[in-house]
Amino acid sequence: METLPNEILLHIFSYFEWFDMLTSFWPLNIRFNSLVCSTLSINDNRLNSALIITHGLSYNKCCSILFPLIFNSSSLCSSNQRIHFDGTNSIACDLSYEWLFNDKKILRFPNLKTLILTRCGSIEPVVQCLSYLIKHQLDELTLTFDGHVFKRFHYIEKYLSVASDKGNQPFTR
Incomplete structure (x- = not known):
């Protein structure tokens, strides 16, 4: 593989999922590291040119292998x-804040241009930072919600407003 030209290697990399590409080719040498980075920096809506955190990734794999691999490399x-x-059927959105920000609440990905949140039920920590991301960082933001998220918010709003209205009414016998 070392003798193959970069163009062929990049073509080969395009068939790998990003996490397989990282765990297979990243630690080999400087040339492969550069090619992996080139593949990840492509912003052309191809699935393998984005870090996609989905149901195929376990929490343990993310925390023990992928987090350290990515975050230890600027x-x-x-x-x-x-x-x-x-x-969808995953803990991806629960990990979103951990992936995007470090302990000092600084964005880990300085060149992030596109953020897509699909079917995320618990995005409260990320939503708090969306205004900053939209203003200073992102060119594209896509939020997709399932109906159950809206039902949950409607339920909370309906029953909390009833409870708060009862607290404002005078007590009568």
């Missing part, structure tokens, strides 16, 4: 321009 963090959290 070139990996800076090369990624697209992140997609897919909450």
Whole structure:
């Protein structure tokens, strides 16, 4: 593989999921590291050019392998321009804040241009930072919700407003 030209390797990389590409090719050498970063920096709506956190990734794999691999490399963090959290049958959205921000609440991906949150039920921590991301960072933001999210918010709003209205009414016998 070392003798193959970069163009062929990039074509080969396009068939890999991003997490397989990272765990297979990232630690090999500087050339492969550069090619992996090049693949991740492509912002052309191809699925493998984005970090897609979905049901195929376990929490243990994310925390023990992928988090350290990505966050210990400034070139990996800076090369990624697209992140997609897919909450369908997964804990992806629960991880979204951990993936995007470090302990000091600083964005880990300085060149992030596209953020996609699909079917995420618990995005409260990320929503708090969306205004900053929209103003200073993102070119594209996509939020997709399931009906159950709206039902949950409607339920909370309906029953909390009834409870708060009862607290404002005078007590009569």
